Amino acid sequence: MRNGGDVVVETLVSLGAETVFGVPGQHALGLFDALSRSPLRYVGNRTEVGAAFAADGHARVTGRVTPLLVSTGPGALQTLAGLQEAASASVPVLGIASQIPRAGLGGRRGGYLHELADQRASFRDVVKHTRVVRSASQIPSALAEAWEIALRAPRGPVWVEVPQDVLLGPAGVPPVSASVAVPASVPRAEVVAEAARLLDAAGRPVVLAGGGVVRASAQAELLELASKLRAPVVTTFGGKGAFPWEHPLSAQSWLEDSHTTEFLAAADVLLVVGSGLGELSSNYRTFAPRGTVVQVEADLGKLESNYPALGVHGDARLVLRGLNSLVRARAADGRAEGAVRELLDAVRERLDGQGLALERQVLADVRAAVPDGVESFWDMTILGYWAWSAWPGPMHSAQGAGGLGYAFPAAVGAAAAGGPVLAVSGDGGAMYGLAELATARQHGLAVTWLVVDDGGYGILREYMTDAFGKATGTELARPDFVALAESFGVPATLSTPESLRGDLAKALASGGPHVVVLPALLRMFAPTHLPHLEEL
Structure with a gap:
C-alpha cells in the first residue's frame, strides 16, 4: 500500500534531494520504511543533533537543500542546536519530523509517547518556517513550499511535521512531480546607482566581504569591482573564499586585531557585501566607522541593523554586477596595495611579539x-x-x-x-x-x-x-x-x-x-x- 511516507520521499526525490540524514523513532517508522522504496541515500546518524549538523555540512558544500528526518518529542528537540547554527549561517536544511496521531494534536487527548502540547512552537523562534500537515494530499505542496523558503534569501532551515497516522495511512495522491524556482533578489536600480556614486567619489574605499558573497557565487564580480576601485578587501570569518587570499588587495581576515578594525573605520566609504556587521565582524562592537557605510545584503532584516548605512537590498552577485557597470576604473597607483602591506605587516609584527x-x-x-x-x-x-x-x-x-x-x-x-x-x-x-x-x-x-x-x-x-x-x-x-x-x-x-x-x-x-x-x-x-x- 502506498502511504503518506511514500508521498514524503517521492516529493523529496522530485524536488532534487539525493541524500538524507536522520535517526528513526517510533512515530516516524512509516517515513523510514518508505526510504527503502526510494532512490534516496540514507545516512543514519547516532544522535539527532549529529544528524542536524550533518545535514548542515552537506548543505554547505553542495549548496542544495538537505533533508533531515527525525521522530517526535525528544528526537525533534535534539535537533534545535543544529538548526540554530543553520539559521545563523543561512544554511538550507529541511527538517521533517513525525508527530503523534492527529487525534492528539494540541493536547486534546494526552498520554501519547513523546507528546508535546505544541511541538511546532519549539521551532518557531529558530527556523524560517514551520508547518504541520494533516493529510497526505497536503504533503507535496507543504514540502515544496518549505523547500522554496529554505532557498529564498536569506537561506535557512525550515521545519515540517507529519503525524504518525498520516505517514502510515493510505495515500490517494498521484505520483508526485514537484519543483520550485527561486528568483534572485533584484536590487533597486536607483539605490545601486547611488552606491556607485558614493564609491566613485571615495578617496579611500574599502570592501568588507561576508558570507553572502560566497552564497551568491559572486567572487568574480567582487574581484572585478575591487580591481576597478583599487579597493582593499577584508573578508569576514564567514566570508572565507570570497576574495583571493594572496591578492595584492587582500587585507585578509584579522578582524579581531585593532589594526584591521581601524583600517575599516578609516575608510571614507566602506562597502559591506553580504555581512550583517555583527559581533565578530565588528570586533565585538569596537568598530566605529568614520566614513559612509554602503551595505549590500539579501536579508532585508539585516540592513542597517547594527550600523547606519546606505542599504542596498539584493542578491550580492546582481548588486556587484550593477556596480561594475557603473563605477569608473581607476589607475593603479600602488597606494591601496601599499596600505594593505602596511596593515598586514602591523598585524604580523604584533603576533611576532x-x-x-x-x-x-x-x-x-x-x-x-x-x-x-x-x-x-x-x-x-x-x-x-x-x-x-x-x-x-x-x-x-x-x-x-x-x-x-x-x-x-x-x-x-x-x-x-x-x-x-x-x-x-x-x-x-x-x-x-x-x-x-x-x-x-x-x-x-x-x-x-x-x-x-x-x-x-x-x-x-x-x-x-x-x-x-x-x-x-x-x-x-x-x-x-x-x-x-x-x-x-x-x-x-x-x-x-x-x-x-x-x-x-x-x-x-x-x-x-x-x-x-x-x-x-x-x-x-x-x-x-x-x-x-x-x-x-
Missing part, C-alpha cells in the same frame, strides 16, 4: 597537509579561532551560533557528498560528536578528524583566566582518543607537532575515516578586546 611560534606552525602544517579543494570544518576551539583569522581559503565553522560539537558531524555530512573532508576539534568539543565515529565507519566516509587535546575547554580557560585570574569548570577527564577511535574500527594516529603535517596528509589520503590526535596546549593571540568582558 607574543611568542606564538607553535600555534602558527601548527596551523601552517594543517594547511600544508590539506589539498586544495578539500572542505574543512572547525569547532569552537583555539585552533579554530586561529583559522578564523589566518586560514587562507574557504572553511566552515559554528561561528554563527557558537555551539560546541559542530565540526565532526558536519564534516561527516560533507563527506557524504564526496571526500576527503577535514574536521578540527578540541578535546572538549570532540566529546560531543564521538558517536558519529560509528556513522563515518558504517558508511565508509572519507573524513579525517584532528583532535587537539589540551585537557579541557581551552578557549574558555583563557577567557576566565584573563578575566578572573583563574578558570573554573574548564578542566576535563577525557578518553584515550586513539584507543577509542580504534574501538569503532576507525584508524587513529597519535601525532606530535613535528609529525603533524605528514600524519594529516596520510590520513586525508587514506580514503576512509581516520582520527589524528595532537596533544598540545595552544594559546590564542592576545585579543585587542576581550569578548563579552563587560558581561562577565
